[in-house]
Amino acid sequence: MLKQNDTLSFPILIGDIGGTNARFCILLDANAEPVHLTSVKTADFENIDDAIQSVILDKTSIQPVSTILAIAGPIETDEIPLTNCHWVVRPKTMLADLGLKDVIVINDFEAQALAIASLGDDNRKTIGPQNPDMMASRVVLGPGTGLGVAGLVYARNMWFPVPGEGGHVDIGPRSPRDYQVFPHLETIEGRIAGEQILCGRGLVNLYRAVCAADGVSPAFSDPADVTATGLSGENPQAKETLSLFSTYLGRLAGDLALIFMARGGVYLAGGISQKIIPALELPEFRAAFEDKAPHRALMRSIPTHVVTHPQAALAGLSTYARTPGDFGLTLDGRRWQT
Structure with a gap:
């Protein structure tokens, strides 16, 4: 298990998952601007894995190595339901099926807090x-x-x-x-x-x-x-x-x-x-x-x-992904790796 402030592996898929909308982008490296900024309705997909596969992975040759997701819901086990939609985030399944090696899941308002550090x-x-x-x-x-x-x-x-x-x-x-x-x-x-x-x-x-x-x-x-x-x-x-x-x-x-x-x-x-x-x-x-x-x-x-900022949570997560050592973000029980 990596320490919580070790550098993350790029490319990184960034996701802000709300009850109605899910927004994604990809960071190629610590100096890059986000690419493939995409927003989808959660109701249009059976689960988050299908959404990521359809709107991100099938549309680009870039294969994310890591993902950081902010979700509107409690993170208590490796079955993480969203409060206001039918999606359940299953990090172990994402590691197995989406080619990811590192999955981090945090609270949606933690992402908003990360954003205001440098707005x-x-x-x-x-x-x-x-x-x-x-x-x-x-x-x-x-x-x-x-x-x-x-x-x-x-x-x-x-x-x-x-x-x-x-x-x-x-x-x-x-x-x-x-x-x-x-x-x-x-x-x-x-x-x-x-x-x-x-x-x-x-x-x-x-x-x-x-x-x-x-x-x-x-x-x-x-x-x-x-x-x-x-x-x-x-x-x-x-x-x-x-x-x-x-x-x-x-x-x-x-x-x-x-x-x-x-x-x-x-x-x-x-x-x-x-x-x-x-x-x-x-x-x-x-x-x-x-x-x-x-x-x-x-x-x-x-x-x-x-x-x-039209995508403040994504900006906050991107800032964290670039410089995790600037943040005391607790990842115990919220990080899954291969």
């Missing part, structure tokens, strides 16, 4: 003060299908990604308007967690609660419709929904910044963040983020960014 201004949109980057701990939140959260701790001249289930922490009411809206939110076993509000279905949950508080019937059931009419201002409940969404996202982002002492910044990933940048640029998000007495001065010094 430049061309791949992020800063919200609030333009504070200089610091080589210090960072946090990434991803409101999308769910709410992913990960930390990135800087120590001993290395970055240590810290995955977790931070999207399921409690969120409670604070303002008078919150106390009008929160009683109408759909709960999970009586509890309102971050993911009940700060994701696609959470956005609709929040919109319906705002409508109930106002005594009007909901006009939309799709997150995209709530977002579009909220940004245009044509629907007052949708507009307030985005305002409250930004506020609650700011509060949670601020809480996580305090937990990790994230002087290196807080990064908003996920599909929703990019779509609502105009709402996040309004005062509510940063105001909620900074409103952490007695640490307002500290919070004002912490930058916040929206990740705009």
Whole structure:
């Protein structure tokens, strides 16, 4: 068994495997840009091996020696189910059938954390003060299908990604308007967690609660419709929904910044963040983020960014593949080799 920070063998197949989409690319060597960037619908293939064979191996003469996969699901055995699709990742089968000699599987938000270690201004949109980057701990939140959260701790001249289930922490009411809206939110076993509000279905949950508080019937059931009419201002409940969404996202982002002492910044990933940048640029998000007495001065010094890189997870995995020694990524029970 190789040590976790030994150089990986190229070419390397990189994969970001979500519940709906799977994205792949190949790194020929440590200095190369990714090639064969491909995205597929998981529903179109019976399993991940068939997808890799069909869209990668059958389309190129390049034979990957290693693969690094980020998956949306728990990694507990060598049978790794995805949370929101029918695929099961079986590393031993991949070694036997796909000509690979090294398979590494990590959590999808660990890949997002790896990405924010070196994300430049061309791949992020800063919200609030333009504070200089610091080589210090960072946090990434991803409101999308769910709410992913990960930390990135800087120590001993290395970055240590810290995955977790931070999207399921409690969120409670604070303002008078919150106390009008929160009683109408759909709960999970009586509890309102971050993911009940700060994701696609959470956005609709929040919109319906705002409508109930106002005594009007909901006009939309799709997150995209709530977002579009909220940004245009044509629907007052949708507009307030985005305002409250930004506020609650700011509060949670601020809480996580305090937990990790994230002087290196807080990064908003996920599909929703990019779509609502105009709402996040309004005062509510940063105001909620900074409103952490007695640490307002500290919070004002912490930058916040929206990740705009179209393939951030692939970029994070590629950075790790090129320089694994820069990262304290634990591979125990997550690496299989021939």
